[in-house]
Amino acid sequence: MLDFFTIFSKGGIVLWCFQGAGVTESFAGPVNALIRSVILQERSGNNSYTHEALSLKYKLDNEFELIFVVGFQKILTLTYVDKFIDDVQLHFRDRYKNELEQKGPLKLIQNNFEFEDDFKILLRDAEESSKARSHAQMRTFTQSEKSQKTVKSMIETKGGEKVKEQGGKKNKNTKKEAPAAEPVKVDQGKASSSGQKMVENGSHGLTSEEIMQKKREEFFRKRTTVPTEKPTSKSPKPQKPKEKQRRVWDMGGNSTKALDYSGRNGDGSSNDGDQNQEAHIDLGMQLNSMKGDLQSVEYESSEEEEEDEEEEEEEEERVVVREKTKMSSKKSGGFGGMFGMLKGLVGSKSLTREDMESVLDKMRDHLIAKNVAAEISSRLCDSVAKKLEGKVMGTFTTVASTVKQALQGSLVQILQPKRRVDILRDVMDAQSQRRPFVITFCGVNGVGKSTNLAKISFWLIENGFTVLIAACDTFRAGAVEQLRTHQRRLNSLHPPEQHGGRPVVQLYEKGYGKDAAGIAMEAIAYARNQVFDVVLVDTAGRMQDNAPLMTALAKLIAINMPDLVLFVGEALVGNEAVDQLVKFNQALADHSMSEKPRLIDGIVLTKFDTIDDKVGAAISMTYITGQPIVFVGTGQTYNDLRSLNARAVVSALMKA
CATH class of the missing domain: 3.40.50.300 (P-loop containing nucleotide triphosphate hydrolases)
Known part of the structure; x- marks a missing residue:
């Protein structure tokens, strides 16, 4: 099922490898592609990588600077690979812990890592556990719910549904018949309202000629009455705003013809000598200033360094206070509390994901505020977490400063191109x-x-x-x-x-x-x-x-x-x-x-x-x-x- 499994150091020394039966191609090509495209480019947030027809999964061991890589055909769905690679990492670390603690590539080459028997046992257990989980027996007919129903119960259920449907149809018909009586009520309301208006106007019971005569009298009465004139108070006319006076320049001259330059280049040529001379006068500073490679974008960093130092000091003070509270809660002696505080600052503990969680959340929010895409920010923080997980902190360093330095290194590595474009x-x-x-x-x-x-x-x-x-x-x-x-x-x-x-x-x-x-x-x-x-x-x-x-x-x-x-x-x-x-x-x-x-x-x-x-x-x-x-x-x-x-x-x- 697996094409290969290899364990190598971050320095490139292969400690142990395994190739599946029938696999003749070397695994060097896919592994080198993984190193170039993922590990060196700080893209280790996702632990899977696809190279041609192979799917690769890897795990980083930052404590011993090791990389575990497994490869299999990408058309296969192997659910046990993630747990299997974790088990291999733990067994390999436990068995060769003393050899791995020896620093230097020569000592790693001299050691003999016999791991094939343990690997086959772990692989067999992983495959059997996946097979045991995958098989699910089909239920018999007697175990199903359908076997408990009788034919009579199903017929009664259908009949009941039909009765309900008929009742529902009757209700719908009654609802449709109801609006037929509404227009009559509306007409009656309109008629009553119109009758009231006729009574109010005083024309109820009159003939059409009498109504016309009455309207004529009202019309003539309105025309003959003279409206009383109201005294109109003349408002003062608004003053016109004072026009803006034309400014006269001392050296401006009196003629506008001197300012007309339209006739000086009448031939229409764009490369005239006068025009070239003007271009040299206006933009002479631009010429001969961009020969060779371009200048790089620069930023001032004096304020940044001061702010970084202040942040690190604040983080160190927080760690000291936290360690003091822990020591006081344990009610230890004075020297014990002091040495415990120093032990918390000195690198004596390997980093875990829980230690970095709060710092990574702040870093993620900071990157998003600086216009980094949200998805990219999450990937970068996950990559930094995998890079630092299990790593022992340095002397008198805090979690925040360690995470920040790792993130800065990752960002510089991302921005530096894989190939130079000259x-x-x-x-x-x-x-x-x-x-x-x-x-x-x-x-x-x-x-x-x-x-x-x-x-x-x-x-x-x-x-x-x-x-x-x-x-x-x-x-x-x-x-x-x-x-x-x-x-x-x-x-x-x-x-x-x-x-x-x-x-x-x-x-x-x-x-x-x-x-x-x-x-x-x-x-x-x-x-x-x-x-x-x-x-x-x-x-x-x-x-x-x-x-x-x-x-x-x-x-x-x-x-x-x-x-x-x-x-x-x-x-x-x-x-x-x-x-x-x-x-x-x-x-x-x-x-x-x-x-x-x-x-x-x-x-x-x-x-x-x-x-x-x-x-x-x-x-x-x-x-x-x-x-x-x-x-x-x-x-x-x-x-x-x-x-x-x-x-x-x-x-x-x-x-x-």
Whole structure:
């Protein structure tokens, strides 16, 4: 039933392993995938992992730094695996406790761990217990409730139901007949009310001619009476508000023609020398400032360190008070109470889940308040609990400080990418192959895809590359014009005269309502013929629930196979970030035509300057995709583009 079971240390030394009958493949591949994707990435909140056709379950032993892993076919439903892996851990610890306490990898290699007999006994007991629980005997007919009923009782029951139904039908019919008499009562009420009105008007018993004569007399009487004039008091007219006086500037001059600049650039050229000179004067500080790698996001940490020290001191005082109360309740001597208090602070006790529960709850609430998704916060806290459970605390350390340090380490590990995305190096590599480097931007509506595409274009131009922008947003009104404005502005900052007469940025567009995948394909072919270094593909914003647009995006990526697929997301979102990334990746996987679909390769985090220290969206996005944050947008100008500093973000996240 089991394919393999292995026990190894966190240093990578295999202490003991077992392979099932008929299993020829090595378990090194699945176990290495588990280590890379789960254990090293601090995702150990869930103790199961799927690798191809295998389902893996694991357990961490933090006291002896061991990992227990069992693998079996994922089509099987083995209910005894969780209890079985716990039993194996306890038996292995108890049997080789002295050997495991010896520190150092050489001593572990020299020890001989003979565990096969005990393992087979535990496996046999687990399988037999699961079989005993699974079998449930079927009841006989005499044991069922149906056997106790007679035919007569069933007939009487049906007859009684029929009688009730007939009675119910009669009641319904009587209810339907009742409303027939109501209109008569209403008519009588109306007639009586109209009769009362006629009596009140004094026209009861008169003929129609007499009634007409009476109404004429009343009409003429009203016309002949002259209304008395009331003295009208004239109210004073409201004064008009004083008009705002035009301000006259000393250096303003008297003629408005001097302020008219519309005729100075009459040829309509966008790359005129005067315009370039103005661009250099206005934005000269931006040029030549983004060569090489981007600057990282920084945070001030002086206040944070002081607050951290104060929190740790408070926690230590609470532990001291708690230990004092325990000692006083036991009525121990003075020296015994003092040494007991010190014993509580010094690392003499291994951590349990109950010890960390209150601290983890506070940490979970703190992460949610910092804009981390609620589901991700729970997973992170569970991962930290499994990482620390059974671990012996250090000297003079508290539970709160230990949990906080472990959580900080986990967050830094999550934000640091599994692979480094070096776009400048990749573009140079594509240049050597005489092809353009293609980057596709995707995301929901209004997150800043076009704006950050222009920032990345400016960064690439500063590093000496030529850029072709493919306008594949054929849906939103004004999308092409926005990119054309960025192209004109970037060319004014880097005029063609400084680059051999060739514009460093060009826009490839075919208007609106066209197929985005076809435009991207034509743009890449055009860039290859015209020897452009980079192609930036701008796509239309789409919600993750819009199936037709998600299908079109998957088609664009599957046909053109870009070198880099970047998801553009806001730093303002919380739980929504999880839903967006999961559904974007799922759509790309579902609509791909290859066995290994192309998913999101990196993240562009925008509007990072608007969130202060609520940087939790970076954790949520990186945790879900496992991909790095490549760019961070920190403002409105072309210079406001940064790379992510994991430690600075974590320090801001843990700030109280």
